[in-house]
Amino acid sequence: MKYKKFEDHIVVIMETGENIHEGLTEVCLKEDIGHGSVMGIGGTKYLRLGIWDRFENCYKYIEKDQGSMEILSLMGNISRLDGKPNLHLHVTASDDSFNSFGGHLDKGIVQNMVEVYIRPHADKIDRVPYQYWFFMDI
Numbered sequence: 852m853k854y855k856k857f858e859d860h861i862v863v864i865m866e867t868g869e870n871i872h873e874g875l876t877e878v879c880l881k882e883d884i885g886h887g888s889v890m891g892i893g894g895t896k897y898l899r900l901g902i903w904d905r906f907e908n909c910y911k912y913i914e915k916d917q918g919s920m921e922i923l924s925l926m927g928n929i930s931r932l933d934g935k936p937n938l939h940l941h942v943t944a945s946d947d948s949f950n951s952f953g954g955h956l957d958k959g960i961v962q963n964m965v966e967v968y969i970r971p972h973a974d975k976i977d978r979v980p981y982q983y984w985f986f987m988d989i
């Protein structure tokens with residue numbers, strides 16, 4: 852993972868085998884980002900995606916481990932949970948038959964590269980327990 856700061860955003864480049872959450876969390880820690888927005892594209896070889904089951908009040912997960920997938924859209928936000936950076940990310944990806952799918956990104960491993968723009972915001976937002984979730988405390 853490498854990154855570069857620009858006037859109002861940070862460009863992050865991750866390479867094959869890197870964990871998307873871990874790479875972005877490292878940037879947030881180094882740059883003390885407690886609130887921000889995330890946008891990215893790239894390639895992935897493994898995704899663990901979640902969807903909230905409103906009847907059982909828990910996440911249901913699937914794994915996509917096909918070797919070649921395009922991240923068509925990676926987006927989300929940055930807040931803090933227990934004083935640490937918390938990345939809430941969603942992803943839409945396509946497989947090698949050009950079929951797309953998506954969900955809450957629980958884990959993603961880079962294939963080739965992933966390019967991410969982080970736009971830090973001035974203040975910090977904490978997440979606090981609310982029902983089954985941790986909501987942004989605004």
Ligand SMILES: [Fe+2]
Pocket residue numbers: 939940941955956
């Ligand atoms: Fe989500």
